[in-house]
Amino acid sequence: MVKQKADIPSDSDVLERLRAIGLRPTRQRMALAKLLFAQGHRHVSAEDLFKEARANDIDVSLATIYNALHDFTAKGLLRALSVDSMGTYFDTNTSDHHHFFFERSGRLEDIGTDDIQISSLPRAPKGTEVSRVDVIIRIKD
Amino acid sequence: MVKQKADIPSDSDVLERLRAIGLRPTRQRMALAKLLFAQGHRHVSAEDLFKEARANDIDVSLATIYNALHDFTAKGLLRALSVDSMGTYFDTNTSDHHHFFFERSGRLEDIGTDDIQISSLPRAPKGTEVSRVDVIIRIKD
DNA sequence: ATTTGTGCAAATCGTTTGCATCTGA
DNA sequence: TCAGATGCAAACGATTTGCACAAAT
Numbered sequence: 102m103v104k105q106k107a108d109i110p111s112d113s114d115v116l117e118r119l120r121a122i123g124l125r126p127t128r129q130r131m132a133l134a135k136l137l138f139a140q141g142h143r144h145v146s147a148e149d150l151f152k153e154a155r156a157n158d159i160d161v162s163l164a165t166i167y168n169a170l171h172d173f174t175a176k177g178l179l180r181a182l183s184v185d186s187m188g189t190y191f192d193t194n195t196s197d198h199h200h201f202f203f204e205r206s207g208r209l210e211d212i213g214t215d216d217i218q219i220s221s222l223p224r225a226p227k228g229t230e231v232s233r234v235d236v237i238i239r240i241k242d
Numbered sequence: 243m244v245k246q247k248a249d250i251p252s253d254s255d256v257l258e259r260l261r262a263i264g265l266r267p268t269r270q271r272m273a274l275a276k277l278l279f280a281q282g283h284r285h286v287s288a289e290d291l292f293k294e295a296r297a298n299d300i301d302v303s304l305a306t307i308y309n310a311l312h313d314f315t316a317k318g319l320l321r322a323l324s325v326d327s328m329g330t331y332f333d334t335n336t337s338d339h340h341h342f343f344f345e346r347s348g349r350l351e352d353i354g355t356d357d358i359q360i361s362s363l364p365r366a367p368k369g370t371e372v373s374r375v376d377v378i379i380r381i382k383d
Numbered sequence: 384a385t386t387t388g389t390g391c392a393a394a395t396c397g398t399t400t401g402c403a404t405c406t407g408a
Numbered sequence: 409t410c411a412g413a414t415g416c417a418a419a420c421g422a423t424t425t426g427c428a429c430a431a432a433t
Contacts, residue, residue, distance in 0.1 A: 130388085
């Protein structure tokens with residue numbers, strides 16, 4: 102029985118996905134995308150992904166990780182978020198949702214939009230538009 | 243008519259305030275506290291305060307600014323907040339409230355708790371406690 | 384052939400720290 | 409006196425950038 106990682110998207114899936122958003126499917130982007138979208142939704146830092154890549158014998162520089170992460174974010178494949186000054190995390194869940202933030206550990210956990218009801222919001226200042234509403238529930242852990 | 247800055251708290255006010263929270267009212271802490279609490283609520287970065295101090299002929303090092311800001315925060319005189327990775331802002335408003343975040347300019351603006359009604363929140367994970375709920379309305383400006 | 388991406392190392396930015404020197408109580 | 413503060417410069421960690429090289433179209 103062959104040992105295998107769960108749910109790693111196929112090369113062609115990833116390739117399509119990159120092409121679809123207009124990014125050249127290079128070796129490293131493909132490899133990183135496969136890692137990122139392999140398991141369920143995650144919150145990864147550049148450093149995390151760098152280590153993970155090394156662990157999987159993927160040879161990428163940290164600069165390339167940052168580039169890829171930003172490119173993916175710009176194209177809507179990822180969502181960047183930073184709470185406190187603990188660096189940037191990239192969330193593979195790009196749908197509308199919120200977060201628990203565990204203050205001690207710095208860990209993040211998704212909260213579905215259904216679990217938070219905001220019944221009234223102030224209107225955006227005249228001439229402006231709301232881009233997004235982020236709710237962060239900070240947890241004393 | 244003497245030109246004067248509005249609402250700068252008196253030396254004795256500031257002195258009392260510092261003593262009350264157990265921080266020695268040193269020359270620089272006094273001066274910084276006076277700047278910080280002079281006008282209404284504000285969101286200042288360490289750098290902002292540094293420049294402001296220089297502009298007012300207050301001789302403090304940046305390290306001291308950071309120390310003071312953190313000390314004040316630890317004692318509840320300020321609240322630290324960071325959105326995106328634009329560094330830390332210190333909010334002179336320590337009461338429960340939320341923020342507008344203007345994405346282009348990086349500016350922050352307070353939103354009173356009354357202006358946002360959250361009707362349902364998920365329970366905190368077992369054994370943990372909610373420290374605070376932060377709502378950030380991101381504005382495309 | 385052309386354009387776009389990558390790697391590396393150096394540069395930058397915000398923030399922190401070590402340590403010798405001051406200063407308020 | 410003497411614990412607590414300050415200033416400075418060096419150290420830091422995260423992120424960005426400049427540029428020569430490599431790979432994708």
